[in-house]
Amino acid sequence: MKELLEVIAKNLVEHPEQVQVYEKEGERAWILELKVAPEDMGKVIGKQGRIAKAIRTVVKAAAIHEDKKIIVEIVQ
Secondary structure, three states: HHHHHHHHHHHHHHOHHHOEEEEEOOOOOOOEEEEEOOOHHHHHHHHHHHHHHHHHHHHHHHHHHHOOOOOEEEEO
16 A cells, blocks of 8 residues: 555655655554655645545555555645
């Protein structure tokens, strides 16, 4: 899932070399933290959070096939 999120984010931003994805294990789910350059935050979030929601939907759908629960957080 980490690789999937990384590929999606790198294709959206102007500075793909600054995309970082951290994976943590939470109590009930895996947490993926996506960090991008400050000037790329708008491209990852989108208008009214539509792109962020779409990213979360794609990653969660892929996680279902592996019987995992994934939470995607976009951090600065």
